[in-house]
Amino acid sequence: MNRLLAATGNPVVADFSHDQWWVWLVKAVLLLVFLLVSVLIAIWFERRVVGRMQLRPGPNVHGPLGLLQSLADAMKLLVKEDINVRAADLLVYLVAPMVSVFCALLTYAVIPMGPEVNFFGVHTPLQLTDFPVAVLYILACTSVGVYGIVLGGWSSGSTYPLLGSVRSTAQVISYELAMGLSLVSVFIVAGSMSTSQIVDSQTRVWWFLPLIPAFILYVVSMVGETNRLPFDLPEAEGELVGGYTTEYSSMKFAWFFLAEYINMLNVSAVATTLFLGGWRAPWPISAIGDGYFNQGYWPLAWFVVKVWLLMFFFVWVRGTLLRFRYDQFMKLGWKVLIPAALVVVVIVSVSQAIAKFGTISFGVYRTWLMVFAGVVVVGAVISMFLPERKKPGAPPSAKPTAFDAFADGFPVPPLPGQVLPPSPRAARRVATPVEASVAIASGPTTTEEEPRG
Amino acid sequence: MITSLTDAGQTTTGEAILFWILAVVMVLAAGGLLFARKAVHAALSLIVVMIGLAFLYVAQDAPFLGVVQVVVYTGAIMMLFLFVLMLVGVDASDTLTETLRGQRWIAALGGLGLAVVLAGVVGRAHYGPAAGLTNANADSNPVALARLVFGSYAFALEVVGALLITAAIGAIMLTHRRRLTPRVTQRERSAARVLDGTIAGKPAPGVYARHNAMDVPALGPDGRPIDTSVSRVLRVRGQEADAQEYAARIDRVLSGSWATAPASGVEAAEPPELGEAGRVDEAAAAGAKEQS
Numbered sequence: 001m002n003r004l005l006a007a008t009g010n011p012v013v014a015d016f017s018h019d020q021w022w023v024w025l026v027k028a029v030l031l032l033v034f035l036l037v038s039v040l041i042a043i044w045f046e047r048r049v050v051g052r053m054q055l056r057p058g059p060n061v062h063g064p065l066g067l068l069q070s071l072a073d074a075m076k077l078l079v080k081e082d083i084n085v086r087a088a089d090l091l092v093y094l095v096a097p098m099v100s101v102f103c104a105l106l107t108y109a110v111i112p113m114g115p116e117v118n119f120f121g122v123h124t125p126l127q128l129t130d131f132p133v134a135v136l137y138i139l140a141c142t143s144v145g146v147y148g149i150v151l152g153g154w155s156s157g158s159t160y161p162l163l164g165s166v167r168s169t170a171q172v173i174s175y176e177l178a179m180g181l182s183l184v185s186v187f188i189v190a191g192s193m194s195t196s197q198i199v200d201s202q203t204r205v206w207w208f209l210p211l212i213p214a215f216i217l218y219v220v221s222m223v224g225e226t227n228r229l230p231f232d233l234p235e236a237e238g239e240l241v242g243g244y245t246t247e248y249s250s251m252k253f254a255w256f257f258l259a260e261y262i263n264m265l266n267v268s269a270v271a272t273t274l275f276l277g278g279w280r281a282p283w284p285i286s287a288i289g290d291g292y293f294n295q296g297y298w299p300l301a302w303f304v305v306k307v308w309l310l311m312f313f314f315v316w317v318r319g320t321l322l323r324f325r326y327d328q329f330m331k332l333g334w335k336v337l338i339p340a341a342l343v344v345v346v347i348v349s350v351s352q353a354i355a356k357f358g359t360i361s362f363g364v365y366r367t368w369l370m371v372f373a374g375v376v377v378v379g380a381v382i383s384m385f386l387p388e389r390k391k392p393g394a395p396p397s398a399k400p401t402a403f404d405a406f407a408d409g410f411p412v413p414p415l416p417g418q419v420l421p422p423s424p425r426a427a428r429r430v431a432t433p434v435e436a437s438v439a440i441a442s443g444p445t446t447t448e449e450e451p452r453g
Numbered sequence: 454m455i456t457s458l459t460d461a462g463q464t465t466t467g468e469a470i471l472f473w474i475l476a477v478v479m480v481l482a483a484g485g486l487l488f489a490r491k492a493v494h495a496a497l498s499l500i501v502v503m504i505g506l507a508f509l510y511v512a513q514d515a516p517f518l519g520v521v522q523v524v525v526y527t528g529a530i531m532m533l534f535l536f537v538l539m540l541v542g543v544d545a546s547d548t549l550t551e552t553l554r555g556q557r558w559i560a561a562l563g564g565l566g567l568a569v570v571l572a573g574v575v576g577r578a579h580y581g582p583a584a585g586l587t588n589a590n591a592d593s594n595p596v597a598l599a600r601l602v603f604g605s606y607a608f609a610l611e612v613v614g615a616l617l618i619t620a621a622i623g624a625i626m627l628t629h630r631r632r633l634t635p636r637v638t639q640r641e642r643s644a645a646r647v648l649d650g651t652i653a654g655k656p657a658p659g660v661y662a663r664h665n666a667m668d669v670p671a672l673g674p675d676g677r678p679i680d681t682s683v684s685r686v687l688r689v690r691g692q693e694a695d696a697q698e699y700a701a702r703i704d705r706v707l708s709g710s711w712a713t714a715p716a717s718g719v720e721a722a723e724p725p726e727l728g729e730a731g732r733v734d735e736a737a738a739a740g741a742k743e744q745s
Contacts (some may be wrong), residue, residue: 092497132593136520140507143528147500150535154493162539169536173529180524193595410647 012132014125014196027128031108039261043070046315053319082250087157096155097255100148104262106141110134111269112196114279114299134195138270139180146172149234153244164243168234174333175224181341182217185348186274199278208275213344215275217337222267228314230321233329268310279303468512479505492538496531503527514586517595656682668694676707
C-alpha cells in the first residue's frame, strides 16, 4: 500500500515513508494508553461537571479532587463476580462486548494529532496511519462496533435487552445516514477523504464556519451515534432497566462502558479533524511567530483541547436535555436530519461546482457567497426581533373564564388564565390563620405545624 | 496494509498468508450461514464473510471498495436484516411449507435464467491488456473510481438508482394503509386511563399481603384479595395462590379484638399476634381506590 501511494501522485499529505515497525508499535501503544487514560479522566470529568451543574460536588473523596474515583470504580468492576446468564447464547454473549471495544479502539489510528515531528529521532507525523478513504474507514469501524450492542442485547435472552438492541439497530440505520451525509459536504470542499489532507485543507479557514449546517447536523448525529442523552434509547434506564447492558456484569459490562466513552472520544476527534481544523492552532495563536505554535508537539495540545471542549459539550447536553420519546426520535432522524443533510449536500456541491467549473472568478464568487451568508445571518437576527404572530383560532380572552375542573370527567388543575370557582371550604380557610396567629401570640411552645384538615 | 500484487503480477508472501487465513475463516462462516439453526447465527456468519471479503479487497489495493463494503453491506444492510429478524421474532424458525403454489419451480426457473444470462455475458466478455494499478489509481483510488462510475457508467448508475427508488416506493405503497379512525395520541390515552379509574396502574401482587410472591394477590383496604393484582397470565394458567385461603385468614384477623378498634387507632390497640396483619391493612389502604 505504502509503495503504491509513493508511486501514485500524493493522495495523502502525511508522509509515513520514514516509519519503521517499532515506530508503528510505539505509536499504537501510545494511542491505547492515551485512550484508556482519557476514558478514566472522562468518567471523572463527566461526574464532576454534571455534579456542578446540579449544584453538588460530585466525586471528591479519593485522590486530589476525586481523580482516583474512576480508577477505584474500574478496579471494583474488575473484581466483581462475573455472572453468565443461563438463557444467553453464550458465544455471542461473550463476544459482543469485545466487538464493541475492539471497534472503538480502531478509530484513533487514522486521526492526525499533529504535524511531522521528531519522534525518537525519526521524522514522522503524529498519526498512526492514513489512506485515501480514512474517514470512510472510521464510519466502517463505528458501524461494526454497533453490532456489539445489537448482539449483546439479543444474546442476553431477555426482553429488555432485546428491546434495547432493536432500538439500537433502528437508531444506527437512521442516524448514520445523516452523519455520513454531513461528512460528505466536508469531502466535497476538502476534495479528499484522507484525514491528514482534510486537516491540511483547513489551513486558512476551518470548515465548521462555511459548513455550519453540516457541522450542526454532525454534532446532533454524533450524540445519537454514541447513545448519549438525549439519544440513549437503547440503554434508557427509566424504561428498559439498562437496555442492552441489563444482563451484563463485571468486566463484560466494563467493556461496554469503556466502548461508550472511547466512542465519545472518537466522534469528538472526528469532529475536530473534519470541522474544527484538526491539530491547527486557533486564529490569534496561529499568527504568532510565523506559525510557531503549529509546529512540533504544540499541535497535540490544540487537538486535545478541542476534543475536550467537545467532551464538555457532551456532558453539558447530558446535564441539560431529557431523553426523547421514541417516535419523536425517529421523526427527528428521518423527517428533519436526513432531508436537511441532503439539502446541505446539494447546496455545497452546487456552490463548489460553480467555484470550480464556472466562468466567474473565484474572488468575485467568494464575495457573492459572503454577501449571501451575511444576508441570511442578518435576516435570522432580524426575525428574532419581530413580534411573534398570534395563532388564529385561539384568541386570548381578556377576562379569565370560569373554569370547570371536571369538564373531562376527572379533576384537572387550571391552566394559566383560568381561575378555579370559589372553593366550598373557603370559609374554613379564612378561619385558620386567625387561630394560628393566636396560637403564636399565646406562647413559644406551639412550634408544630398547622393541623391538616 | 499488506503490499499486494507486485509489478510482475505475483502475489507477495504477506498476501498469500492473509488469503489462506481469511479463506479458512470465510469458508467456515459461509458454511455457518447455510447450516445455522438460528436466523441470527446465519446473519452473523454472513457478517464474518463480508468483513473477510473487505480485508481481501483492501489487500488487493481496492481500499475504497473494501471500506464501502463494510459501511454499506455490513453496517447498513445487514443491520436492517437483523432489525427485521428481531421484529419478526428472533426464535422463529423457518417453515418448509410452500405458501405460494409453484414458488419453487418459478424460483428455480428464474435462477437458471440468471445463470444462463451471466454465463453468456461472462463468456462473451473480452478484456483488453491490463493497464496496471499504478496507472488506474493515478489520482488515488477513490478519484479513479469516481471517474468511472460518474463518467463512463453514469447511465447504468442512474438506472440502478431508479430501480432502487421504484422498489422503495413500491414497498411503501404495499404497506401503506389509510387511516380510517382518528389517531389516538398519548393525550387521549392518558385521559381514558384516568376515566377508567386506574391512575397509577394496578396494585402490585403480594406487596400489601403477607407474602411478596408474584402469585399472591394484593389485599384491598377491606382485607379482600384484589384478583387483578396477579398477572393475567398466572390467573389464566390457574397458578394464582388461593385467594380464599388468604381472605379467610384476614377474616380471622378481623373477627378478633382488633376489629373493634377504630382504624386510626391501630398503632395503639394492636394485639401482639396481629402485628404483621396490622401493617398489612394500613399499607393496603393505599390501594383503596383500585378496588372502587
